[in-house]
Amino acid sequence: MLPEQTQPLQPLPVQQRARAAAPAQESPARVRIRAVPNGTRARGFALYVGFDEDKADAAGTDLGHVVEALKRLAAEIAPGSETYAAVALAPESAGGRDIDVVRLALQDPAAVARHRQDDDQEQDRAAGVIVDISRKRLLLDNDPVGLTYKEFELLQYLVLREGRTIERAELISSLWRAGEDDVPNERTIDVHIRRLRSKLGRYEDIVRTVRGVGYRFDRHADVTIRHAGAPSPDLF
Template structure:
């Protein structure tokens, strides 16, 4: 029997809502087993700061292996000199980070489930394109970029800032837009969960593939 492994994007203190986010908790049925940190840093930039990348990797590993029972593995990514690609993107692609490498391949052949293409602002359900309104797209984009986080209505309302007719939407009408979004994602609408008394959350789910822009990057639906 195979096991399903999922990764929850987490930006820590860089997360725009970090101050109001509860401690990281695994979705129901899953348990936290470790974490990965992708660091994009080219030799020239590191050298200018007086940092040796090899020594830095050793220092990080030593810090983590000091935790009893911790197991670590490190990979250093090489790329052609002068390559016109962001260092972090090169690292994430080379190491097969799910939302960059595996996600694109999955979406190319996937005929079931929900595929959210953040870069192209496209959504499909079971291989068929789904047309979302600006606000529905904005809500879905916000939820998939911050999977595992519980969002109060106020936070979701802020995610819609910049849309048309801003005075016509209130915290209560967020419920209406989410209901519409769930209907458009049917039969997978329940991937958007209601957390009673707290708000809404989208957990990593095998029926949902997210491709395109990196988690946490700004979007313009």
């Protein structure tokens, strides 16, 4: 009896060999997105790229090619995703890191908040007068001045109408309600102005008396006005 003959093993196709040799890939673990409050869900994200035209040219590419490559990558790894590219423009003199300039130019909330904080700190270090309408405070050479509520209202009213002479009657009718116990007359309004000017110290002449008419705010080079985010309710 002839011995049983076995068929020689046929080599697997290249693709099958690669699949057989490669270990089973686990699906990537889901990455939790931080700073997503309860009751909301992420609908997308913004990726800021700090890369100016000179750096792109040195790398042998340009911004347009980088944008298109990123769009293709997004379509490949996240089918169905939508993309939108915005170019960040900034003055040539803008210093700092590219990524910080880009975030600020595109109004990234965190970058805008930090810029405002840095700007406030820089202004606070400057000597002179700061009339901070947004916070209802007055600083003289970085020191807060203890104005009363009415004194600040009086200063604010003049500041918001810079360069215009305000008659005494207008100040009274705009800042005091009829029937209030301390409503001044056109003579006693001068007392309120005199108290305000005394607290302005060496800067008292920013509130100028126009003889026979009323008062006017004159800005000096060392006076800074910080306006509120929305218009003041008494500014029309």
